Amino acid sequence: MQTPDDGARARRPEPGTADTVVLDVDGTLVDSVYHHVWAWQHAFAEVGVDVPLWQVHRAIGMGGDRLVAAVAGDAVERGVGDRLREVHDEAYERVVRTVRPLPGAEDLVTTLLEQGWRVGVASSGTREQTATALELLPDAHRLDAVVAGPDVDTTKPAADIARLCVERAGGSAGLLVGDTVWDVRTAGALGGACLGVLTGGFSEAELLDAGAFAVVGSAEDVPAALHDLAPHHRGAVTPSTREVPRA
Amino acid sequence: MQTPDDGARARRPEPGTADTVVLDVDGTLVDSVYHHVWAWQHAFAEVGVDVPLWQVHRAIGMGGDRLVAAVAGDAVERGVGDRLREVHDEAYERVVRTVRPLPGAEDLVTTLLEQGWRVGVASSGTREQTATALELLPDAHRLDAVVAGPDVDTTKPAADIARLCVERAGGSAGLLVGDTVWDVRTAGALGGACLGVLTGGFSEAELLDAGAFAVVGSAEDVPAALHDLAPHHRGAVTPSTREVPRA
Numbered sequence: 242m243q244t245p246d247d248g249a250r251a252r253r254p255e256p257g258t259a260d261t262v263v264l265d266v267d268g269t270l271v272d273s274v275y276h277h278v279w280a281w282q283h284a285f286a287e288v289g290v291d292v293p294l295w296q297v298h299r300a301i302g303m304g305g306d307r308l309v310a311a312v313a314g315d316a317v318e319r320g321v322g323d324r325l326r327e328v329h330d331e332a333y334e335r336v337v338r339t340v341r342p343l344p345g346a347e348d349l350v351t352t353l354l355e356q357g358w359r360v361g362v363a364s365s366g367t368r369e370q371t372a373t374a375l376e377l378l379p380d381a382h383r384l385d386a387v388v389a390g391p392d393v394d395t396t397k398p399a400a401d402i403a404r405l406c407v408e409r410a411g412g413s414a415g416l417l418v419g420d421t422v423w424d425v426r427t428a429g430a431l432g433g434a435c436l437g438v439l440t441g442g443f444s445e446a447e448l449l450d451a452g453a454f455a456v457v458g459s460a461e462d463v464p465a466a467l468h469d470l471a472p473h474h475r476g477a478v479t480p481s482t483r484e485v486p487r488a
Numbered sequence: 489m490q491t492p493d494d495g496a497r498a499r500r501p502e503p504g505t506a507d508t509v510v511l512d513v514d515g516t517l518v519d520s521v522y523h524h525v526w527a528w529q530h531a532f533a534e535v536g537v538d539v540p541l542w543q544v545h546r547a548i549g550m551g552g553d554r555l556v557a558a559v560a561g562d563a564v565e566r567g568v569g570d571r572l573r574e575v576h577d578e579a580y581e582r583v584v585r586t587v588r589p590l591p592g593a594e595d596l597v598t599t600l601l602e603q604g605w606r607v608g609v610a611s612s613g614t615r616e617q618t619a620t621a622l623e624l625l626p627d628a629h630r631l632d633a634v635v636a637g638p639d640v641d642t643t644k645p646a647a648d649i650a651r652l653c654v655e656r657a658g659g660s661a662g663l664l665v666g667d668t669v670w671d672v673r674t675a676g677a678l679g680g681a682c683l684g685v686l687t688g689g690f691s692e693a694e695l696l697d698a699g700a701f702a703v704v705g706s707a708e709d710v711p712a713a714l715h716d717l718a719p720h721h722r723g724a725v726t727p728s729t730r731e732v733p734r735a
Contacts, residue, residue: 275541279526286586294522295689339533343540442542446693
């Protein structure tokens with residue numbers, strides 16, 4: 242039976258249409274979305290701006306340069322945007338030691354490399370936040386590319402960050418894995434597909450409605466969901482023929 | 489056009505089937521859901537139990553006596569359940585001063601009383617947490633009933649807490665307003681309907697799929713959504729003929 246918004250949902254991509262998996266970080270690899278919500282709450286409280294926290298939560302994953310205006314309006318962004326980001330970053334820093342990897346994230350890069358993908362991460366966070374998150378993943382040194390918010394002029398949901406990630410990974414077409422509608426829209430802007438995970442607290446319906454071609458529980462379930470789409474199934478790239486750069 | 493899960497969704501109740509609005513507190517009247525997630529994260533980290541935070545978020549709104557087993561399993565509940573609740577309550581206490589009322593919550597009780605409803609709150613929180621939350625609402629002294637988790641043996645999603653609320657409010661049938669699927673299930677267990685609000689961070693689809701008859705943005709939109717169902721429309725109870733107890 243069809244549902245009214247089937248039209249808005251993406252079809253499963255054809256095998257061979259992508260060679261690079263672009264992984265989101267917060268909420269996809271590490272369990273930091275609620276830490277970011279907490280840090281933004283702290284920041285908004287400090288400048289006396291009232292913002293319902295569920296709206297902050299739903300804005301996590303777009304760049305911090307966009308989040309303030311998106312949840313509190315342009316006037317707040319113009320007035321105290323930089324101060325808010327400063328307080329957020331300081332507050333996040335204070336709780337970052339309690340961030341844990343999400344189920345299945347610790348060996349996800351290795352498993353995807355074994356499936357023949359090029360693998361990169363593209364995070365809207367700062368370089369430092371992204372590096373700290375990747376320290377939780379034993380195989381992060383095997384990543385083909387790491388791109389953080391400051392590496393591009395325009396963060397998610399613009400395509401720039403994902404495009405640069407694919408380029409740095411030496412790939413030609415990206416498939417995104419992310420937990421937010423911003424990841425899904427970034428994939429759309431890139432002309433690629435997005436697999437959703439539930440670990441950021443967006444619901445399955447929200448991710449499907451945004452255009453994810455499928456939604457799985459967590460990083461743990463990603464390799465199975467990408468297995469049939471992976472390059473080793475089309476024989477284009479095999480792990481033995483490619484060099485994995487060590488960061 | 490029908491969707492596959494229309495069968496699971498509740499129909500809009502008939503006017504006159506309820507005389508009492510039972511309001512949830514956390515995530516419905518005050519913006520405290522993410523504070524509770526933070527406090528639970530703190531507690532689970534302290535005892536070294538790894539739980540993805542989106543699952544903690546989705547469990548907020550059931551009683552704390554149920555949450556630990558629901559997200560971490562029976563063994564953790566048996567081993568450190570009481571300690572976890574203790575650390576959660578202490579941690580929540582440290583951040584409670586930053587909890588704010590949600591949009592429209594500050595005069596919701598008054599507006600519903602004017603529509604002819606009896607109005608109570610039924611929270612899974614402790615008596616102290618519930619009282620502290622209600623201090624943020626200028627018209628909370630007009631509530632017909634206040635019921636907190638410890639007032640009943642079995643918390644949400646069992647019907648007990650809502651049933652006691654309707655009884656204390658002097659009503660005969662309740663209609664619930666809440667932000668979580670646990671509120672919706674509590675309404676179902678009571679044999680009543682539930683109006684969902686998005687302010688707790690559950691999505692519209694999750695609340696509708698659980699059986700909410702409708703979902704609105706926030707407390708601000710509740711009076712309009714309940715207007716046609718309100719007692720003054722059936723002439724059974726009018727504000728002028730009932731006594732509003734002052735707490």
